[in-house]
Amino acid sequence: MIDTVPWSDGVWTNDPADVVTDGTGLHVTACEGSDAWRITSYEFIHSSEHALLAPFEPESAIEVQFRLDFAEQFDQAGIFVKVDDETWIKAGVELSDGEESLGAVVTRGMSDWSLSPVPDWSGRLVTIRGSWSGNSLTVRARVDDEPWRLVRVAPLDAAAPVTAGPFCCAPTRAGLTVHFTSWRTTAPDAELHTSA
Template structure:
């Protein structure tokens, strides 16, 4: 795994990835305010661009500033990516998805009960990305979003991994942990 925008403070002991996010970091493109930010933290593996896969992770954070976020990311380049996970808005955790295609981001959130752990499961088959979340260690997965994501040539790389950021102007970063990060390649649609 390698970093895009490596944070100043982080560790990986093969079972838990710990990060303290740098301030004023984010992934966002244009929509609403014209902002283009591509300086969030992304720790990833590269897969063939046309690969079907299942990615999972458990996220636990000490969210304290508006828009503190952590979760999974799929990325072709700065204009085509998906991030999903926890986003902290107005003092509360939300399950969040941002889909960015052709340089434009959209954002959707689902209210959750601020669990200690949010489990994420992302399945990609062809152009479809199926995003699910579960609240708490024993929570059951619920569908959050089915999104279009471009299929690229098998010779190109699709980056898949964990992401986190602290966009808010007054943020000093926060501590977030990622456990049980896993990617199952050649995942087939009849398996879900």
């Protein structure tokens, strides 16, 4: 079963510069300098991301879709899964060094970061899926109706409540507006690897 999550069900971690809801979805304008990162390599802690979060239950999955339209270094959007201020995962697409890249940041005290270029995704509808099963979050992504790609398998074994939903950040500029077209919950992935 697939259920649409109303935008009004979420609570912002940090208020965006502007939010407009219309018949096509949610348009979120990020504040200049917004970001989520902890310590690794850069030595700073940023927790100014715009994440619209609702309760995320074990043995379920969330899917967030947005139109990829980035222009400046580190423009980013996707899903944010939060346990607490030091334990969270963000996954989606980010403009890094001039090209759109699919990736994830997994944070457990300190952040890590992985990226894979997807230059042919620009201007298209991107869906990021986070599937929580057992002790892990499996992140997959696709563009339009193309097959899912495995992005990351990360630990997610929390006794505390977990929240999740769409997010965006604009670390280097003002004026980034992300058009989110859907936010849904569904059953978790049946297995990590699909048969050929």
